[in-house]
Amino acid sequence: MNLKKDDNILAVDGKNQPTKQGVEKFALQLSEYVGKEIGGLYVSNDALKKVTHMTIGGYEENKIDETNNKGVSALRKVFTITEITEKIKFRGHYHTHPRGSTNASEADIKMKGSYIDNYSSKLFNIITYPMDYNNGYTQIISY
Numbered sequence: 001m002n003l004k005k006d007d008n009i010l011a012v013d014g015k016n017q018p019t020k021q022g023v024e025k026f027a028l029q030l031s032e033y034v035g036k037e038i039g040g041l042y043v044s045n046d047a048l049k050k051v052t053h054m055t056i057g058g059y060e061e062n063k064i065d066e067t068n069n070k071g072v073s074a075l076r077k078v079f080t081i082t083e084i085t086e087k088i089k090f091r092g093h094y095h096t097h098p099r100g101s102t103n104a105s106e107a108d109i110k111m112k113g114s115y116i117d118n119y120s121s122k123l124f125n126i127i128t129y130p131m132d133y134n135n136g137y138t139q140i141i142s143y
């Protein structure tokens with residue numbers, strides 16, 4: 001798995017699969033390690049619309065305060081074009097923020113708006129570490 005150049009996708013919350021929270025925490029640890037935001041999509045192939053997959057966008061084009069890649073291309077690793085156009089739902093997206101950065105930026109709000117308009121997405125999370133805690137306590141901020 002090349003996390004810098006490639007988009008990746010993981011099935012979540014099923015048997016022998018990582019949890020959503022586990023992937024979010026991994027993204028945050030990776031973000032601290034490489035000094036860039038990490039972001040991805042919450043995806044559902046489920047009629048009940050629960051999140052079944054999460055993408056992790058390759059971080060090469062991301063910055064310390066900017067997620068430019070949410071890993072859309074990784075969908076092709078597990079789904080057919082027909083599934084992507086007809087079945088898959090974008091439930092929302094997540095991205096990490098640097099430690100203590102708990103507010104959604106203007107760009108975050110704008111992106112959220114476009115996901116609501118285009119995909120009726122509902123789940124938007126910022127993943128960060130609170131300034132006054134050591135690593136290990138992950139703060140998930142819905143915005």
Ligand SMILES: [Zn+2]
Binds near residue numbers: 096104105126
């Ligand atoms: Zn942000």
